[in-house]
Amino acid sequence: MEKVVFKRPKYMKEAPFHYCPGCGHSIIHRLMAEVIGELGIGEKTIGVPPAGCAVLAYDYFDTDMGEAPHGRGAAVATGIKRTLPDRIVFSYQGDGDIAAIGTAETIHAANRGENITVIFVNNNCYGMTGGQMAPTTLLDQKSTTTPGGRDKNRDGTPIDLSEMLAITRGAVYIERTAVNSIKNIRKTKKAITKAFKVQMAGLGFSLVEILSPCPTNWKMSPIDACRWIDENVTQTFPLKVIKDETG
Amino acid sequence: MSGAMANLEGGTFIQAESEIAAINMVLGASMAGARAMTSSSSPGISLKQEGISFLAASELPAVIVNSMRGGPGLGNIAPSQGDYFQATRGGGHGDYRTIVLAPAYGQELVDLTRKAFEYADRYLTPVMILADGMMSQMMEPVIFPDPVNLSELPSKPWILDGAKERPSRIIKSLILGTVAMEEHNWKLARKYEAISREIASAETYMTEDARLVIVAYGTAARVAKGGIKRAREMGLKVGLLRPVTLWPFPGNTIREMGRLVKDFLVFEMNTGQMIDDVKLSLGGKSNVHFYGRPGGIISTPDEIAKVISSLYYRQHLEED
Numbered sequence: 001m002e003k004v005v006f007k008r009p010k011y012m013k014e015a016p017f018h019y020c021p022g023c024g025h026s027i028i029h030r031l032m033a034e035v036i037g038e039l040g041i042g043e044k045t046i047g048v049p050p051a052g053c054a055v056l057a058y059d060y061f062d063t064d065m066g067e068a069p070h071g072r073g074a075a076v077a078t079g080i081k082r083t084l085p086d087r088i089v090f091s092y093q094g095d096g097d098i099a100a101i102g103t104a105e106t107i108h109a110a111n112r113g114e115n116i117t118v119i120f121v122n123n124n125c126y127g128m129t130g131g132q133m134a135p136t137t138l139l140d141q142k143s144t145t146t147p148g149g150r151d152k153n154r155d156g157t158p159i160d161l162s163e164m165l166a167i168t169r170g171a172v173y174i175e176r177t178a179v180n181s182i183k184n185i186r187k188t189k190k191a192i193t194k195a196f197k198v199q200m201a202g203l204g205f206s207l208v209e210i211l212s213p214c215p216t217n218w219k220m221s222p223i224d225a226c227r228w229i230d231e232n233v234t235q236t237f238p239l240k241v242i243k244d245e246t247g
Numbered sequence: 248m249s250g251a252m253a254n255l256e257g258g259t260f261i262q263a264e265s266e267i268a269a270i271n272m273v274l275g276a277s278m279a280g281a282r283a284m285t286s287s288s289s290p291g292i293s294l295k296q297e298g299i300s301f302l303a304a305s306e307l308p309a310v311i312v313n314s315m316r317g318g319p320g321l322g323n324i325a326p327s328q329g330d331y332f333q334a335t336r337g338g339g340h341g342d343y344r345t346i347v348l349a350p351a352y353g354q355e356l357v358d359l360t361r362k363a364f365e366y367a368d369r370y371l372t373p374v375m376i377l378a379d380g381m382m383s384q385m386m387e388p389v390i391f392p393d394p395v396n397l398s399e400l401p402s403k404p405w406i407l408d409g410a411k412e413r414p415s416r417i418i419k420s421l422i423l424g425t426v427a428m429e430e431h432n433w434k435l436a437r438k439y440e441a442i443s444r445e446i447a448s449a450e451t452y453m454t455e456d457a458r459l460v461i462v463a464y465g466t467a468a469r470v471a472k473g474g475i476k477r478a479r480e481m482g483l484k485v486g487l488l489r490p491v492t493l494w495p496f497p498g499n500t501i502r503e504m505g506r507l508v509k510d511f512l513v514f515e516m517n518t519g520q521m522i523d524d525v526k527l528s529l530g531g532k533s534n535v536h537f538y539g540r541p542g543g544i545i546s547t548p549d550e551i552a553k554v555i556s557s558l559y560y561r562q563h564l565e566e567d
Contacts, residue, residue, distance in 0.1 A: 044409035046279070049419075058417045064407035066278040067419035069301050072271035075263070079275020079283065080407065082259045087279075087409050105271065108264035 009033035011042045011062045018056060022222025024179045024212025025053060028121060029060050031179075031189045032090075036063065039196055041088045046080050048073045048091040050098075053127040057092055071102025074109035077116045088199055090117040095136040096126040099161040106165065113170025113204040117195045120162070120207055123214035124233060131217030135159040138236050143217070158236050162209045166243035172204040174242040178211035178234065180226035187239075198246055211237060266291040270298030270311070277307040278418050280406035282364050286312035288380070289330050290321065292338070299373050300339030303435070304420035308367030310360070311345075312376045314383040317543040325543020326380035326466055331520035334377050335494040342432050344439045346374040346446070347493040349464040353387030359491075361392065368401050370442055377493060379516070381466040381545060442495055449497035451504075453479065454486030458564040459555065460504060462525050463514040464490045466545070471514050474551025481552070483559050493521070498528035505529045510562050512536045514551065516544070534562065 008014065011033040017026040036042045042063055049057035051070035058065035068076035073091035081089040098106050098120050109116065125143050126132040133143040133150055136158050140149040150158075166174050173195055177188040188210055195206035211233050213225035220228060252260035259281075263269035269285040276283035287295065292313045302309050315330045317323035334347045346366050348359045356378065363374040407416055422428040450468075453475060454460055463471040468489040478485045488504060488511075490497050505511075511533055513522040518539050526535050538554045540546050559565065 043411040046407045046409060048275070055421055058419060062410070062415050064410050064415050065417050065419075066275065066407050067301075067305070067417075067421060068271065068274070069297055072267065072274075072298075075268040075271035076275035076278070078261070078268075079272035079277070079281075080279040081275075082261060082272070083276045083279035083281040083283075084408055104265060105268050108268065 010037045011045075013060055013062045015059050017060065019053065020216040022213055022215040022225055023053070024123065024210065024214075025121065027179045027185060028119065028188070028210055028212065029057065031185070031192055032119065033061060035189060035192045035196060039193065039200070041196065041200065044086070045088040045090065046084070048077045048080070048089070050091075050093040052094040052097050054092055054094060054121065055128070071097050071100070072105050073097065073102060074114070074116065074118060075105040077118075078109055078112075078114050081114060081116050085115070088117070088196065090119060090196075092119045093121070094127065095120070095122040095124065095161075096134045099135045099159050103161070106161070107168065110165045110171045110205045110207070111168040113172070115199055115202055115204055116206075117199045118205075118207040119192065119195075120209040121212045122209055122237065123212045123217075124158075125214055125217045127214050127217055131214070136161070136237075138232060160237070162207065162242050165205075165207060168205075170205050171207070171243055172245050173198045173206040174209070175244075176209040176211065176237060176239055176242060178229050178239055180211065180213055180229040184239070194246070203246060209237070211239070266294035267298070270295040273309045274298055274301055274305075274307065277302065277309050278305075278407045280403050280408060282308070282368070282400075284310035284312065284364075286314065288314045288316045288324070289318050289327070292330065292333070296333075296339035298339075299345060300337070300341050300343060301420050302373040303339075303343035303345065304341060305418050306371040307373070307418070308364075308371055309373045310363045310367055310376065311373060312378065315377065315379040317541070323543050324380060326382075326516065326545060327541065327543055328379060328465060328467060328516040328520070329541060330377065331493065331515070331517065334375050335496070335524070343435060344442070344494055346370070346372060346442060346495075347377050348374065349377050349491060349493050350382065351465050351468045351489060353382075353385065353389045355491075356382065357389050357391060361395070366446065368403075370438060372438070372442075377465070379466050380543070446492055447495040447497040447499065448491045449500045450487075450489040450491060451500070452487040452489070454488060454504065454508075456484050457486030457508060458484045459510045459512060459559055459562070460486050460488050460508050461512045461514050461551075461555070462488045462490070462501065462521070464493060464521065467514050467516050470546050470548060471551055473548025474555055477548055477552035478555040478559070481556060483556060484564070485555050485559070490521070496524045496528065498524065501525060501528040502530070505533045508533060510534045510536065510558070510564060512538060512555070512558060514538045514546075514554075517541045
């Protein structure tokens with residue numbers, strides 16, 4: 001008899017991903033769908049997709065999905081959660097979405113201790129629009145708007161949004177992980193699981209920042225992009241539990 | 248409102264950090280099936296416009312109150328009607344309309360607020376209550392109707408409340424395909440046509456024998472009424488047409504009136520915005536005059552009476 005060892009998670013639709021080869025979004029989507037299934041919350045989960053590369057996330061997650069304007073995921077999720085407090089609400093946002101245009105909404109949702117889960121995918125650039133500098137672009141990193149590399153004096157330094165959020169009193173659990181290796185993918189799944197469990201227990205704001213490769217805009221092979229995360233991105237954005245007040 | 252909502256079963260009040268956050272919380276609450284509203288005054292309404300466009304595009308009900316103040320820019324905090332264009336022309340980006348209700352009395356603030364939620368639910372679209380700083384800081388006795396029976400509200404079989412024993416749902420405004428986008432635009436346009444046919448409304452006052460009709464809404468209409476009373480005492484045949492819905496504009500009512508009345512005076516607390524809609528309604532068949540007081544100035548009834556009488560005699564309306 002055949003034994004199934006790998007299959008589409010229950011809460012993923014049967015749609016081929018539109019993401020570039022080597023992109024982290026598809027891995028993260030899958031991990032989230034697995035977690036939602038394993039926690040048994042698929043029938044009461046409502047997701048808020050972002051603007052940006054993951055704007056079509058509603059085509060992939062087989063849960064209710066409500067689209068937010070660029071950056072406003074945490075505010076839209078707040079409105080849903082306050083209306084239906086017993087549902088599980090997540091917002092899925094990239095670094096341009098959450099760390100630039102949506103900074104205010106995110107900080108205040110965290111500060112209010114909104115009982116929502118934010119998945120923050122950090123690829124250090126504006127991916128969909130062609131790889132412009134984001135607030136999270138590394139110093140000296142080249143982008144279409146910093147062709148000579150990000151200059152500290154001209155462009156400022158990468159923003160540590162997760163650390164900023166961690167000092168708000170309403171934030172309960174914040175961890176930074178990556179999806180550039182099997183080991184890190186496993187850790188990411190654990191972090192996503194924990195973040196949803198925080199919400200299920202009604203503890204408050206939870207966020208997982210996931211460092212994600214963008215081979216297309218970094219102009220690297222997927223393998224080099226994964227290596228780049230280990231050698232460069234994690235030097236600026238170290239992988240760690242940034243805040244954990246669940247215990 | 249913060250206290251009242253806390254005492255209502257299922258009621259929620261959130262003090263948002265910004266107008267942008269507030270309208271997006273309304274977007275989320277509406278997706279989840281709540282009757283949701285937000286309010287602000289002119290500059291804050293500008294900040295909400297992106298969200299209003301998303302509500303219209305996603306076909307979500309919501310109520311937005313704009314208590315207009317002087318502008319542009321930071322302007323001042325005195326009563327104004329400077330946001331007519333913004334309110335009635337969509338305000339945000341894209342090909343959409345917002346239902347706009349213009350209360351003139353305390354009682355109407357009550358009644359039109361209820362109506363705003365009914366329209367929002369019926370047509371699945373944002374509805375704006377366009378008041379001004381005068382109305383918002385005025386006290387008048389009002390009668391509150393019996394509370395709405397929540398179980399009698401229209402069902403919302405489209406909300407996001409978790410895909411339990413049903414397929415998952417999506418609420419969105421992104422439509423990448425041009426054919427699908429065009430279809431959506433025409434679908435919205437058909438809805439707006441239906442709204443235009445069904446809910447346009449206006450109040451008329453002393454128009455039966457009028458040779459001059461003032462067109463004014465909100466606070467300006469109340470002042471105009473006072474001016475009309477004084478003008479009537481002088482024997483001038485003047486009436487008022489007060490649009491209650493600014494979009495849809497009660498153009499048919501004005502057009503009908505234009506068969507008999509050759510002179511209209513548009514009075515606004517701005518430099519001339521609604522006058523465009525009055526002219527469009529009349530199609531060049533009557534004279535359309537204008538009197539405006541922007542900047543937060545509240546005209547007195549005597550001032551309006553003087554404007555009426557000078558116009559009345561200049562146009563020789565006293566002659567048979």
